[in-house]
Amino acid sequence: MTILLLAETAGDAIAPATAKALTAAKEIGGPIHVLIVGPGLKGAAEQAAKLAGVEKVLVAEDASLDHVLAETVAALIVSLAGAYDVIIAPSTSATKNVLPRVAALLDVMQVSDIIKVVSADTFERPIYAGNAIQTVRAKDAKKVITVRTTAFAAAPEGEAAPIEAISAPADPGVSAFKSEELAKSERPELTSARIILSGGRALGSAENFQKVLDPVATRLNAAIGASRAAVDAGYAPNDLQVGQTGKAVAPDLYIAAGISGAIQHLAGMKDSKVIVAINKDEEAPIFQVADFGLVADLFTALPELEAELVKIGR
């Protein structure tokens, strides 16, 4: 089986999700080629080449692939697909957009968000917001797979593999990039952070969300997350939403402040190593999954936590 891994990049670098999906690809087994798409990604290609287990890196730098437009990137992958048995990618907003398009063009049913490789054609995946785990066997000859990266460790570095430049087929011409508003943050990225501090509806305003969470997050070098209620109310940007329909995360430490613990939220964070809940309602469902629960008003508990972290030198 030859495997094509569509890399997720962040600027001119490989996103941590890529090395995690690589681990899943290795468990499937076979030579692995990594595909990097978009202009100005030579640095990312070099990083990918250094990941242990990569046989070759393909780089397509055509301008039409910029911003990972589904229409052009899918056309590129389909043009390469003849040589591959498996097309795999970490599950990110970019690949969730692209891979089903590839799958349909190849007449393949995609296996979304795998959390375990049972064998080369059999995988486990969560359904119903993670309340059930399905074991599925993909019967199509070619397989198209996305990987829930919280379930796999990152592949280490190894010997450098060769890098080959390739070019994209003609742009299908049905879509064009217009603009982009990207939040600039100095904090660690949500899906790869070691510690996450998430805030819910209880924060009450965008101002509070920042004022109350920021100092603690800074002390902990934590990423900031949010519940859907906090995002819908405009307290936090959309890409911070953790949950069934937002991001799946599994940090070493997840602190939920003023979040009730709806199943849709739990779906995105219950695989975290240690969960802390701070909620003033002792009946809140979040306490059912929390290793450490603190029944308290977050507006006093979080400043106290910051002071305590200062004391222990964090």
Next chain:
Amino acid sequence: MKILVPVKRVVDYNVKIRVKADGSGVDLANVKMSMNPFDEIAVEEALRLKEAGKATEVIVVTIGPAKADETLRTGLAMGADRGILVKTDETVEPLAVAKILAKIVAEEQPQLVIMGKQAIDDDCNQTGQMLAALLGWGQGAFASKVEMTEGAVDVTREIDGGLQTVSLKLPAVVTTDLRLNEPRYASLPNIIKAKKKEVAVKSPADYGVDISPRLEVLKTTEPAKRKAGVKVGSVVELVGKLKEAGVL
């Protein structure tokens, strides 16, 4: 311009599902079913475009068992004009759903298909992208804003890191994210009116689509359960526990 809105009947989002002990699946007997929440957002968006004079007709379509008629009626009560029920008791995977939808698109010739980004039961997040692929159309997945322009639609998409706006030539497929709009509730008179609206009943065979599954479900199990830990009495105690656990 016609808009086609595929809607799926799923277990209501408030229901905590139970996995069957024999591993054969999820117990759906006597469970409350509703329209997939993302599809309500899709219906709402289509209706707003119609109300703004940008569309002339909103058609809802569902693929599922006879009972999925209820889901269509929900869409019709919100204000959609007519429905199509593609009746089947079989499991229909996203690829097959997309193939059936592609055939319906060929018949109905909508300029826009608006659908949910994911169904909250199987969480596949595939069908819209697959439909766009089969039709060779542009796709605006995970939309938080949809704006019609001359012969095109501008879609603002929720992506990792923020928002991206793409311009798609019409016809196109849009899939909805949570922030696109807040769907309306159907009024009682509209619920009654919806009962009389036209629903065409079809079968997958009418469209010549082979729906045999490509994925074989070997078993369905419960996830590993997390057990509740301890309550701590103070922030100081919490920090102590976190240090002990080695995460600080």
